[in-house]
Amino acid sequence: MALLARARELEAAGRSIIHMEIGEPDFVTPQPVIDAGISALQSGYTHYTPAVGLQALRQRIAEFYLQRYGVEVEPQRVVITPGASAALQLVMAVLVNPGAQVLLADPGYPCNRNFVHLLGGLPVGIPVSAASAYQPETQQLREYWTEAVAALLVASPSNPTGTLLGEGMLREYHAIAAAHGSSLIVDEIYHGLVYDRQATTALAVSEDIFVVNSFSKYFGMTGWRLGWLVAPPGYVADIDKLAQNLFLAAPTMAQHAALRAFDEDNIRILETRRREFQQRRDYLLPALRDIGFDIAVIPDGAFYLYAGCRRFTDDSYRFTSRLLEEAGVAITPGTDFGNNRPESHVRFAYTTSLENLQEGVRRLRAFLS
Amino acid sequence: MALLARARELEAAGRSIIHMEIGEPDFVTPQPVIDAGISALQSGYTHYTPAVGLQALRQRIAEFYLQRYGVEVEPQRVVITPGASAALQLVMAVLVNPGAQVLLADPGYPCNRNFVHLLGGLPVGIPVSAASAYQPETQQLREYWTEAVAALLVASPSNPTGTLLGEGMLREYHAIAAAHGSSLIVDEIYHGLVYDRQATTALAVSEDIFVVNSFSKYFGMTGWRLGWLVAPPGYVADIDKLAQNLFLAAPTMAQHAALRAFDEDNIRILETRRREFQQRRDYLLPALRDIGFDIAVIPDGAFYLYAGCRRFTDDSYRFTSRLLEEAGVAITPGTDFGNNRPESHVRFAYTTSLENLQEGVRRLRAFLS
Secondary structure (H helix, E strand, O other): OHHHHHHHHHHHHOOEEEEEOOOOOOOOOOOOHHHHHHHHHOOOOOOOOOOOHHEEEEHHHHHHHHHHHHOOOOOEEEEEEOOHHHHHHHHHHOOOOOOEEEEEEOOOHHHHHHHHHHOOOEEEEEEOOOHHHHOOOOHHHHHHHOOOOOEEEEEEOOOOOOOOOOOOHHHHHHHHHHHHOOEEEEEEEEEEEEEOOOOOOOOHHOOOOOOEOOOOOOOOHHHOEEEEEEOOOOHHHHHHHHHHHHHHOHHHHHHHHHHHOHHHHHHHHHHHHHHHHHHHHHHHHHHHHOOOOOOOOOEEEEEEEEEEOOOOOOOHHHHHHHHHHHHHOEEHHHHOOOOOOHHHHEEEEEOOHHHHHHHHHHHHHHOOO | OOHHHHHHHHHHHOOEEEEEOOOOOOOOHHHHHHHHHHHHHHHOOOOOEEEOOHHHHHHHHHHHHHHHHHOOHHHHHHEOOOHHHHHHHHHHHOOOOOOOOEEEOOOOHHHHHHHHHHHOOOEEEEEHHHHHHOOOHHHHHHHOOOOOOEEEEOOOOOOOOOOOHHHHHHHHHHHHHOOOOOEEEEOOOOOOOOOOOOOOOHHHHHOOOEEEEOOOOOOOHHHOOEEEEEOOHHHHHHHHHHHHHHOOOOHHHHHHHHOOOOOHHHHHHHHHHHHHHHHHHHHHHHHHHHHHOOOOOOOOOOEEEEEEEEOOOOHHHHHHHHHHHHHEEEEEEHHHHOOOOOHHHHEEOOOHHHHHHHHHHHHHHHOOO
């Protein structure tokens, strides 16, 4: 974020910057959803909804799981939240007591650690590597799992590495968590943005898993602040109460607009965008390898490439700062994602046009060769 | 909330219910703001804003403090949040470490206690009474203030009692907090909805006070989920980081729409509504007294009447349940607001039309006489 602020400063001073640090789609929300938002406002839908969200939207999301994944989900288990951040916070708040541990992949999304900290819990990073597609190995889980562990949080596709978890691994994670009487949380906020194979939702494995999802990434609705959570049946009443306390309800017009997000015409637009993300990945990955970045695993999804930069530096923070100041290219240092060799990794986001990516690659090549 | 759900059930079964339990204005958001929201969507403003909000909105709020209160506020101290709930959560998160105490008026807004609990802190209720207009007395603060107290949170106007804090009391509170090296937080989310005298903002007292406000109540924008926080200068950087972690940003279209909220034509609509709330209060208060409810203090603002019901019951929860089931009138039991004689108090909200209030009073009179 400091990097983004500095990039904006440089731009304000007239410099050209290629942005490959931004974690949101560059596309505007598709027109059908925008139109539905306008229509909701014209209809005067400006009051609170129930804390768990509009019943119609909870049902629509449940239907989506059936349509897309063939998984039956009770609409009452779906809780609408103001962004996936609020969903993650709700899950943590029902599971984490002071002193409890939460296991997380390192590298991983940095805010998750902070949710745990805020509740007086202890986030425990499990160092993951390319050998296990940057997901925890069951052997590691057995080593790290103590009596104090309240939950394991994994992401599929993961941020920053973009790798998916298959049904087999999800089953293993769930079995280990269940055996310890603790919980599995699966962050699926990049579901939909998957390129080479179909993603499995953890909801196919068990109803005893917390799944977090969002309208931000695949549905292209970041600024609307809308996500959801599917909770095990026994937790819904507590989550409802917590939601009333923490945020009252998700934005009303966003919820009405999101009802349109699952319609066929909107999905067609999203699928076109998904293919464009795939083209960008398929361009950027070999180009970066060719320059000398080490990308050990082809990411299945999301819009990130997690790359080793050992050939150029052993201080990724300083490296990204120099790239910004001297080459006009903004990328994110590994230090944002944990403590597992962050100094030799960087993250590229392909949330900008192919033309911009090509210009970024040109600048990187010129600067690094 | 359970009561509201039951009221909806009864209505679904064909019963007529007069709602005097709802904590949001019955008015739809004024048209100028709705139009600005539509225009923001038409312009494609669907991406994230900075975590602390649109700079233009921070400036507009700072100007509003100068216009309405004659108080200068640095725009950089204004943090835009997804509702006042998020603002309260941010303040608590920067001030409360595990074990820390937060002093609160009892009765008071129930979610505040839960924000403190979630952080591992201890909310300490100070029993307040009509004698001090339901605000803590300085003598009480001296008794309750220990080394463990991180902050005092007061509300002006308060929920459920609607009473204001004058500049003198705010100065005393601030002096006591400052003398103990701890903080004063003032919830001003009902500012604007004040009927008999001008409200003082705590920002007039010192820049070293946290002030929470909202677009929900006076501005009539509940469903948009938008509030703000004015923080002491030294806390803004930490709050920015926390906001990035907790919620990323407030809804973008709501922020653009809110830029219109301070314009003269919109304020005129809001002032008409304010006068209508005042009419409702001025009708309901004597009518309830006449039935036998004990309203010891005329509330200065908000849209609540906090009433003693000892003449009818010593179990306010059961009383409100019977009123709902047998008289078709929904009000809130004192038990929602704390532990200070809640069994002999109820809260009436005048967030429904004068006609509905009259019908409610008729039903109450018939049932209770």
